[in-house]
Amino acid sequence: MKKHDVMYGIHALESLLKQSPERVLELWLLQGRDDERLAKIIELANTYGISIQRSSRKVLDEKAQSHQHQGVVARVKLAKALTEKDLDALLEKIPQPFLLILDGVTDPHNLGACLRNADAAGVQGVIVPKDNAVAVTSTVSKVACGAAETVPVFQVTNLARTMRHIQQLGVWIVGTAGEADSDVYQADLKGSLAVAMGAEGKGLRRLTREACDSLISIPMAGAVSSLNVSVATGVCLFEAVRQRL
Missing domain, CATH: 3.40.1280.10 (SPOUT methyltransferase, trefoil knot domain)
Structure with a gap:
């Protein structure tokens, strides 16, 4: 049974880090990118002790299966299904x-x-x-x-x-x-x-x-x-x- 998923996109991951930071297992950011849009994600990750790995665009593309990831990809725990x-x-x-x-x-x-x-x-x-x-x-x-x-x-x-x-x-x-x-x-x-x-x-x-x-x-x-x-x-x-x- 699948327990983990890959999430990507600045807004989606910023929201996840604010709402459920415990679900974020690994976080990858685009190498060499340090603009304001990623600053909040970096700040939140540091606050919750989540390690950040810098990776090439090719690696991020592979992890996000070529979806538009905006330079940020994470491996996350699946959310509990609500019934x-x-x-x-x-x-x-x-x-x-x-x-x-x-x-x-x-x-x-x-x-x-x-x-x-x-x-x-x-x-x-x-x-x-x-x-x-x-x-x-x-x-x-x-x-x-x-x-x-x-x-x-x-x-x-x-x-x-x-x-x-x-x-x-x-x-x-x-x-x-x-x-x-x-x-x-x-x-x-x-x-x-x-x-x-x-x-x-x-x-x-x-x-x-x-x-x-x-x-x-x-x-x-x-x-x-x-x-x-x-x-x-x-x-x-x-x-x-x-x-x-």
Whole structure:
């Protein structure tokens, strides 16, 4: 069973060093680079006694498997997977939850962008299915620019069942569907809320859609029939933010 992963990118690693420095096992920085962007990472690594190794670009490219690492790569312990029990513990502490449900997002770039939106909007937790969806990988962390380390992601065995469970706890679930009668700007997005977004190109699955309390659409004025899931997520979350101010 895999216990370690490789993480890269300045924002992702700075966030990890701030949130969970104990997960960083080894840290490599680009030889000869000492600019301000790396200074914070060096400072944090020194604070927590994490040794820094200087390496050539070729070595870093190999460790990051040719991904854009921005001159910083680390070997890290895998984060503990959060489950339904952890979600219950969170909901017990929050009087008015603001959650995001992602139904089967398989593209790590889209998941990373959704997490970045969630962090910016103040979402307190993201719920994803354990199967047939991308997990929080190093690519997700890089795209999320630190949000993957600050926004809890709960992997659940049965998404529709979890949705019904949080409904019983008073959370209203609004799902997105192109054929919905009302749009995001007509919906009431205040109070205890979860916004459910469908997978790339497929939308919400039938059982997930049926578990929603209401369905909304995003008005489309042009020739394009739908938006990328991360863009659509941003539209819906920030309309909720506007209403909740």
